[in-house]
Amino acid sequence: MATTMAETKVSTVVEAPAERVWELIGSFHGLGDWHPDLPESSLGNELTGNAIGAVRVFEFDGTVLHETLLGYDEDARSYTYSFPDGTFHLDGYRATLRVTPVTELGASFVEWKATYDAEAAHRKESGDLVRGVFASGLAALRERFAA
Template sequence: MSSTTVTLDVPTPAGQVWQLIGGFGSLPDWLPYITESRLGEGGRVRTLTNEDGGVIVERLESFDESAHSYVYSIARAPFPVTGYRSTLKVVDLGADGSRVEWSGTFTPDGVTDAEATALFEGIYRDGLAALEKTLDV
């Protein structure tokens, strides 16, 4: 099993960041390459459409409002991995703002550990760069 984590520190209060990214269906609000998010099964499954028309289906595994975090898994996606689980979390840094942590674990399928890790590091890094731009910090 492989894993990776990417973080972003911003001068924005944790509650404000969580307000933007904490909704399981909120990816299109801050991630430009996700153009649509449809929720199903009472909000526990999201069907995402990317700018190329690709579809990713993810399941909410746990949600903790007070800890500003949620965990999700991939049910269907064009990624060369199995057993994918990811956590998106906002940590309060007090007067310094907050830290956004995006991490994942997965088993590469048909690619090397390094290739799978690089793929998700890139996705997380690009996603957090988009979040930073959305926050306009």
């Protein structure tokens, strides 16, 4: 089947300084601590913390998802990860979560984006799934820091 490259990008402004937001979301293994739709992850290999190559494992709705940390930049407040080809009908999946200061407002711009190849038959369904996970996580993050 033919696949096409796709990108999903969701962003928001959070009413808190970037340092505070990153403190909450900057741990690769801590996604389940703040995302309302994801359980806590378990370690998938011997690498802990934000070590490149670390694997986090989520188990939900009968699905086991392994995500591997590909890049981590504390100074830029971002990390990039992937999951195995074929997961959710996606191949070449790479996602980045990034926090950037909005200095004038003392707030943060948070962006979560992914690129992937998707079979035409599953492109909309898979894109909607990724977009939904990103959007619900960022909405919860925004609400958590709301004044």
